[in-house]
Amino acid sequence: AQKITQTQPGMFVQEKEAVTLDCTYDTSDQSYGLFWYKQPSSGEMIFLIYQGSYDEQNATEGRYSLNFQKARKSANLVISASQLGDSAMYFCAMREGYRNAGNMLTFGGGTRLMVKP
Amino acid sequence: EPEVTQTPSHQVTQMGQEVILRCVPISNHLYFYWYRQILGQKVEFLVSFYNNEISEKSEIFDDQFSVERPDGSNFTLKIRSTKLEDSAMYFCASSEEGQRDEQYFGPGTRLTVT
Numbered sequence: 695a696q697k698i699t700q701t702q703p704g705m706f707v708q709e710k711e712a713v714t715l716d717c718t719y720d721t722s723d724q725s726y727g728l729f730w731y732k733q734p735s736s737g738e739m740i741f742l743i744y745q746g747s748y749d750e751q752n753a754t755e756g757r758y759s760l761n762f763q764k765a766r767k768s769a770n771l772v773i774s775a776s777q778l779g780d781s782a783m784y785f786c787a788m789r790e791g792y793r794n795a796g797n798m799l800t801f802g803g804g805t806r807l808m809v810k811p
Numbered sequence: 812e813p814e815v816t817q818t819p820s821h822q823v824t825q826m827g828q829e830v831i832l833r834c835v836p837i838s839n840h841l842y843f844y845w846y847r848q849i850l851g852q853k854v855e856f857l858v859s860f861y862n863n864e865i866s867e868k869s870e871i872f873d874d875q876f877s878v879e880r881p882d883g884s885n886f887t888l889k890i891r892s893t894k895l896e897d898s899a900m901y902f903c904a905s906s907e908e909g910q911r912d913e914q915y916f917g918p919g920t921r922l923t924v925t
Binding site for chain 2: 728731736738739740741742764785787797798799800801802803804
């Protein structure tokens with residue numbers, strides 16, 4: 695079974711509108727972390743936002759927020775007020791196990807977001 | 812802002828040759844990683860490194876791969892005898908021990924094996 699599932703291979707959004715990118719995960723660990731990365735066409739991986747499994751509040755970083763629904767095992771990324779520069783691939787990733795920063799990340803297949811002017 | 816750097820940005824090599832990919836992690840970070848991304852596919856974990864030894868590795872990381880921290884700043888990935896299927900983008904990442912454990916990625920090295 696896939697540990698990280700991103701069901702939207704591609705999405706369009708109108709500039710200045712909000713968009714939600716879906717991510718569901720599968721783990722039996724109680725302690726885990728969820729990450730979102732942005733990969734523009736230039737290829738680098740840019741860290742966006744992190745949510746720990748024990749964090750009670752949804753993470754927010756500027757225009758990015760994470761809609762964390764633990765019971766449903768989902769960690770959707772919400773981008774508010776989309777900008778043309780948001781056009782990129784977006785990857786959801788999970789670190790399983792105790793929060794010691796030494797664990798591998800497992801990535802989903804990604805969602806390509808295209809922002810229309 | 813500190814960042815992870817990688818050299819070269821693009822490496823072309825012939826099948827069977829050895830390549831060394833270089834990374835300079837963020838200076839106060841203690842954990843180092845290599846990932847790869849075959850064109851159009853998801854990012855895959857290769858290996859993690861802490862305290863001068865491998866802490867975790869995937870099944871991709873077989874005997875043809877090795878990692879080293881030759882000095883206080885560099886972190887290298889060596890592929891001993893490259894195969895066509897090793898063609899990919901290779902990302903180095905690092906993270907610090909402590910409250911926040913996000914991994915910061917370098918810009919990647921695109922390896923092309925011909």
